[in-house]
Amino acid sequence: MPAKQRLLVIGGDAAGMSAASQARRLRSEDELEITAFERGHFSSYSACGIPYWVGGEVTDRRDLVARTPQEHRHRGIDLRMRTEVTAIDLDRQCVRTRDLDAPDLDERWHGFDQLVIATGAVPRRPDLPGIDAEGVHGVQDLDDGSALLDALDKERPRRAVVIGAGYIGVEMAEALRHRGLDVTVLEAAPEPMSTLDPDMGRLVRAAMNGMGIRTVTGARVTRIRTDDDGRVSAVATQDAEYPADLVVLGLGVRPRTELARAAGLPLGASGGLLTDFAMRVRGHDNIWAGGDCVEVHDLVSGRERYVPLGTHANKQGQIIGTNVGGGYAVFPGVVGTAVSKVCELEIARTGLLEAQARELGLRFVAVTVESTSRAGYYPGAAPLTVKMLAERRTGRLLGVQIVGREGAAKRVDIAAVALTAGMTVEQMTALDLGYAPPFSPVWDPVLVAARKAVAAVARG
Amino acid sequence: MPAKQRLLVIGGDAAGMSAASQARRLRSEDELEITAFERGHFSSYSACGIPYWVGGEVTDRRDLVARTPQEHRHRGIDLRMRTEVTAIDLDRQCVRTRDLDAPDLDERWHGFDQLVIATGAVPRRPDLPGIDAEGVHGVQDLDDGSALLDALDKERPRRAVVIGAGYIGVEMAEALRHRGLDVTVLEAAPEPMSTLDPDMGRLVRAAMNGMGIRTVTGARVTRIRTDDDGRVSAVATQDAEYPADLVVLGLGVRPRTELARAAGLPLGASGGLLTDFAMRVRGHDNIWAGGDCVEVHDLVSGRERYVPLGTHANKQGQIIGTNVGGGYAVFPGVVGTAVSKVCELEIARTGLLEAQARELGLRFVAVTVESTSRAGYYPGAAPLTVKMLAERRTGRLLGVQIVGREGAAKRVDIAAVALTAGMTVEQMTALDLGYAPPFSPVWDPVLVAARKAVAAVARG
Known part of the structure; x- marks a missing residue:
């Protein structure tokens, strides 16, 4: 033995x-x-x-x-x-x-x-003056969450600044807004959610603004100002200063x-x-x-x-x-799927963004379609934007981004499986997806995008 | 020219x-x-x-x-x-x-x-005595729908009998129930929705009963009884009679x-x-x-x-x-996807049922898992049952059925794409599906089913 x-x-x-x-x-x-x-x-x-x-x-x-x-x-x-x-x-x-x-x-x-x-x-902590001040919070583990909730309860902050508008930053901005705080999000990129192409990130920004979150893009944070007690009092960027009783770092990990x-x-x-x-x-x-x-x-x-x-x-x-344990299993890899929710807005992506595809030397077409989550006549049908990237010549699916309301995010799974299988957008147009008025228009929005991508590939 | x-x-x-x-x-x-x-x-x-x-x-x-x-x-x-x-x-x-x-x-x-x-x-019309009586409605086109709505408005029927519990029968039963009618559904099969395996159809029956629709299964309709004016008065089966002011045929087409x-x-x-x-x-x-x-x-x-x-x-x-028009396109085929909604219950299937797989001479494993539509701790997380069939030895995915609440039906698209691509259940366990607490547990229910199917295939 x-x-x-x-x-x-x-x-x-x-x-x-x-x-x-x-x-x-x-x-x-x-x-x-x-x-x-x-x-x-x-x-x-x-x-x-x-x-x-x-x-x-x-x-x-x-x-x-x-x-x-x-x-x-x-x-x-x-x-x-x-x-x-x-x-x-x-x-x-x-x-x-x-x-x-x-x-x-x-x-x-x-x-x-x-x-x-x-x-x-x-969590990424930028090397900024004041970054270790009291009132600056990361949110990586449950201890961080506890500390933040304690601060909310005890210090009753009124103004929050979130640095970074990635998934965590945007979700935290919404959470703080729910709690009634005045929330500003500072993001260095041209739009929030740089996991999306900027034209899709713009839709996220509109939704954030709609729920009363102030978004400042192209913002380079230069320092965190503190008061005499060493507590955070404001966040300074290259050209402005945002008063803050609480700072949350949402810069990723x-x-x-x-x-x-x-x-x-x-x-x-x-x-x-x-x-x-x-x-x-x-x-x-x-x-x-x-x-x-x-x-x-x-x-x-x-x-x-x-x-x-x-x-x-x-x-x-x-x-x-x-x-x-003596068995056999492998992790073949990922296709880059991520989903998130901001207020009622659902955000999803899989595969490559335009910038990523370009960096890899790929030539591609990018199409965007507006559709609805359900049959147009069915109650609750909500607008939904699908962007699709396909390789030129081969028509291979490269990536999908979806922004919409209920029923938008998990639709990205269709594209995630298609990417895993190496499908072309033409093959996707024939996919036998679930259709009934409460769940989809007769052409699922992903199929509509695939059809438009096929036409774009054919144009060369 | x-x-x-x-x-x-x-x-x-x-x-x-x-x-x-x-x-x-x-x-x-x-x-x-x-x-x-x-x-x-x-x-x-x-x-x-x-x-x-x-x-x-x-x-x-x-x-x-x-x-x-x-x-x-x-x-x-x-x-x-x-x-x-x-x-x-x-x-x-x-x-x-x-x-x-x-x-x-x-x-x-x-x-x-x-x-x-x-x-x-x-629409299939069984060759029954009384089938052409006034008050017996098919629902295939808009003219049929108009006629039925007219009848509801003018005749104010109180009791409806729906013959057949397929998609249309079940959807019509719910529609009539919404309008306040007393609704009985008669179905020859052992469970409603014979587009599902009986163990999944049972969940549909429970939901129908929960919304006050009476379901009678194993019911063979023998005649439609009429009153002296030639209007429908009841539907008779082999062993009972169901009074009816209105009959809707939901026997498919x-x-x-x-x-x-x-x-x-x-x-x-x-x-x-x-x-x-x-x-x-x-x-x-x-x-x-x-x-x-x-x-x-x-x-x-x-x-x-x-x-x-x-x-x-x-x-x-x-x-x-x-x-x-001079172009070129093909319809490669279907994988048998269908989705439907009964009250708050979402119903979906793709691929083969057990009976269909057996008829084709396939040997397979069938597994069923209970999961939730969202992370268990996230508000609105609802139970969801996934059944998965995979071929013995090869592990090839053969079919998926899903019954649950919000977020159940369109999950079947994951399996529809996987079937199209000829994936095995083992390949499915690695799928990079969208995960965030509002949309899925960290293991998507379809992945949980795939894991269980892999284990069943391995047992031989």
Whole structure:
């Protein structure tokens, strides 16, 4: 009988705990010992849910926790909370940990046979004067969410400035607006949501303005001003100053890979770990990585990209656990799908934006159509804009962006599957999509866009 | 210069007028003369919208008409309303017409170079005693809808019996219930919606019962009883009698192909015209057919099937028009997608049912999962049941059925595209679908079903 294997997991959120849980399903405690380290207070939580918790749609923080540390322990995973991994020693095959609740204790070393790195992401904090002032909040984990809610309750801020109008920035702006604050969003790009082409981002800006959120684009933040107590008082840009009692950073995240870098593991251009299809760190047979700390393969561009999303983290964790547990599974890659909601506006994208396609040297056509979410005569039919990119000559689908009301966002899944299958826009025009008046016009908006793209490709 | 071509179109609804309009876009009036004949009072209308008109969600009949006869004429199509085609003469390449508003006039012959047959469907009327009684309504076209609404207004019926619990039967039952009638639905099959497997149909029955619609399954209707004035008074089954002031037939439709049959054109097993991929009637270079009068190729089973749906009719018409106009387009086939709504319940299917897969000699696994339409913690998250069929050994996706609340039906599009692409359930588990808490749990319900199907395939 083989000796009992030791699996160590760094990170107690989606990727790490999915890996641990799946490995546990496949291997008994006699075969595999699983220990996981989490530096924070929570395990397996939904970071994506934080804006809705701040906004009040979700009232109980516990709802955002899919599985508590106790639940993990009951399933045979030795999850150690508030335990930070401070080093990975590949030669000796062990990691060093520190107990954050007992900082006087010595650090400890733990040996492993298999190691999962799921260290997640760090919110981007621009290097600005005043960035560490009281009242400047990131929103990456539940502790951040708690701190922000505490600040809202206790300090009753009146004016909020959100820096950055990506998904998190826009969702947080809406959440703060829900709570009655006066909200300004500052964005360096020409439109909010630079995950969309500017012509689609403009629709998002209109919706934000419609709900009373002030948007300032082309805004380069130069400093955060503080009052005499060291509290935030305003955010300055190159040409203006916006008074603020509260600042939220919505500038996205970067991979948290300092440990991996120090250990000499391979990192990509955006600083994320590089893995093979089985989610093994490249060149290391027994080191695995998944979630917000890795780069992923983009099936449309053929390149590696950094796409931190909970849904990828869960899938990758599942795949790691299967492989560690002796099964076989791969993560073939992503196509760049993302959906979001701002007030009643649904926003979705998949595949490449115009700028991305151009950067890859692709020649393409781009078409935009206006349609409705339901048959025009059916109550609740709402306008919906679909933009579609297709490669010249081949007609291969390159990307889709959708902005609309109810029923807009998940329509992007049609294009996500078509991209995965490598379909042309002509093939898409024949797709047998669900049609009934409450759900779609007789030509689904995605089909209308595909037809227009076919015509554009034919024009050459 | 070639002589001016003459295109004749039989049928002024979706397929026929899409064909005519597309041909007109591609060919000028100098090149192509287009004449269309429609027996009814309306052109290009949405039959699918009739239940919502009867139910009151759509108040103006005109909303159901996509394009009026006048609009077609303004675009250079000579559309003759209330004109019935009574014969097709293939040898002489002409059709005979009759003016329904002037029955005394002689019938006339019209020559063609190209002919489009888009004669649509006929509601199935069982050969029962009393079937022609006053108060028995079909709901195939706008005239039927008008007659039914008139009856509701003038006769104020209290008790309605709907015969047949397919899409139209169930939608009409709900519409009548909306109007406050006491509604009983009689269905011969063990569950309503025999377009679903019985275990999924059961969920539909529960929803119907929940909104106060009585459902009687396993009911074989034997006669329609009338009062002394010849008006309907009850519907009798093999073992009971259901009092009725109004009877609606929801038994589906069959292809209206008497003309084509008389002309010797090729018909399939279900009586629909057989065409090639370009929608040309097989063996006839200049005869085209599309819409509810044709059989379609089923990409999953490889067989011809009869699938009368407005969305196919529109696509096929578009393709005919392109080909007649000198372009090139094909209709590759369907995968059997259908969606519907009963009260708040959304119902969807694509691909094969268990019974259909068995009939084709396929061995398969069937899995069912319960999930939610949104992240569990997000307001409005509603339960949703997904059933998935996959081929044994290969893991090829065979079919998906979804029953749930908001956000259930259009999720079937994911599977429709995956079926078109010939994906396996394992490939589906990696699909990069849109995820955000307002739209999906972190594992989309379709992915959860795919994972369960993968495990079932692996067990063999």
